[in-house]
Amino acid sequence: MTNLTIGKAINAGLRAAMEHDPKVLVMGEDVGKLGGVFRVTDGLYKDFGADRVIDTPLAESGIVGTAIGMAMRGYRPVVEIQFDGFFFPAANQTFTQLAKMRRRSAGKLSMPVVMRIPYGGGIGAVEHHSESPESYFLHTAGLRVVSVANPEDAYWMIQQAIRSDDPVIFLEPKRRYYEKAEVDTEASIAEAAPMGAARVARPGTDVTLLAYGPMVKTALQAAEADTDHSIEVLDLRSLAPVDYPTVFESVRKTGRLVVAHEATLTGGPGAEIAARVTEECFYHLEAPVIRVAAFDTPYPQSRLEEYYLPDLDRVLDGVDRAFAY
């Protein structure tokens, strides 16, 4: 057992993947000597060299576009996008090329590319450093999308993402990078929970509270704080595809669902989940599915982010609303 933060666990997972497979490469801005602005690639440049840890020119379209070419040549690139808001110059390569390559080539081309993106708010940053762009990825066929909420998942899921032959958008909850826990790095990857599976983070009986990434901690705090209701917290882990059997099972048991995320409300992940749960669990629902999300506005200046981000109070308010029926 090793005590690791989420950031260090991803770092250890990257290292394990690079040791396991010489085709695994890391590329991005400042990932080399600096070890990335969050130090997630710390030490990799020193140990694996400039051929496998590539400090790229400052161009996100270039990073993703060349990763596609590397993948065609048999490599497994792990690209780092420095912050959520800087993904957008790479949107074309991601949406028109990366996501569609397998289908376009009738399966002859695989795109084992992982795109790591530190995402979400709560760090007091300037513009474009606090966004939650997951809905854009969810809406694009051909991409798998996951987000981690604890060091254990960080360590294993980055390795699973790298072994996947599909492109994986790997969303890292930047305000939780420093959360610590014990990780059994000696265990075998075969025993780790599959990347696509949701997890019951805390069992309960009265209401299901579904979250992923940075909001899982808030959801667990809400379950702790609410002494009137027994809240079951689900950590979604995979946003595309969603592990619906686990979601449905929980909702059929509790009869209520609250979905919390930092992404904006309209067209957000919660909207799709609410629709599916309504279709499949209609007769078990005691209340409509409640969403607790960011407002439909641009991410505000940092002095307002405490109001903009769904916090403990807003999540509890959402739970209360689910019991108003």
Place this chain on the structure above:
Amino acid sequence: MSDTGVHEEPELIQLLTPEGELTGHPDYPLEISADEARALYRDLVLVRRVDSEAVSLQRQGELGLWASLLGQEAAQIGSGRALREQDMAFPSYREHGVAWCRGIQPKELLGMFRGVTNGGWDPHEHGFHLYTIVIGSQALHATGYAMGVQRDGALGEDGTAVISYFGDGATSQGDTNEAFNFASVNNAPVVFFCQNNQWAISEPLERQSRVPIYKRAAGFGFPGVRVDGNDVLAVLAVTRAALANAREGNGPTLVEAFTYRMGAHTTNDDPTRYRASAELDEWKAKDPILRMRRYLEGNGLADEEFFASVDAEADALGEQVRTECRSLPDPEPLEIFHEVYAEPHVHIDRQRAEFAEYLASFEAEGA
């Protein structure tokens, strides 16, 4: 040294040596009065003070972040003072010296880094667009604005020129290269002003370009020039010439101001992880303020009293910046919903109303 292999390029335009000797340059004659020279010195000292105060304010928790211009004062003051009132500048996020020249109050810059606004000043009123953080984006905005100027027929001797600021790292970005090309094929009245401070966070210039940056312009079909970015007189003369060229309808120029980021990338950064301190020492000898001071002293253009008065003014400005920063009010929570759309919008209206009710419920509880 950042191993760029381009430090010793001979084409560097310089008017003032690091020792403060005025050598001049045949292609860039500059008539400058003692008053003007002193005013430039004052600008340099004052913007450095605003900058160092901002760094301390960040350390004290008053700002979330600050991107220091330390070392780049001459590049910014020289180019900023070359602009005319009607000109339009498109900055990145480090152009506090240019902002100063455009009449933006330090507290307006601090407001953004404190997190109380996303910029806030009126770009039209100042001829200075908002800071742009997504690298390279503003080069295209500048080019489009210049194409508008062109269509307005606002060229000629008293016409309008546009300038776009960006860094060495930004020259890798697609947007920047597209801007070069759009400006070129349209012969747009825009100056691309690249502050090559040798670093893009931890990446040295060699990770961005194998040729000196100014030479890239040739491939796009317009002139490029490298100026000593720590020489305020050379930057002033070269930028003026490039702006005049644009103004008169002769199209874009790429100005590469060869300078050095003497501080960290931002207050979040730790440059000891990736660069040697010897490099900093080498550039300290080329300090833009020291050089101007030597020039003024050496030529009897300013006396002790003048330097003392500028220092006193800087102290007062520092005090003002500290007080103003601390008293910047936090925005009201409902400000989140302001100015998202020009016309009323049902989602926003509904969410604002719900959130107002939600906030009021706490007040009711507290009462």
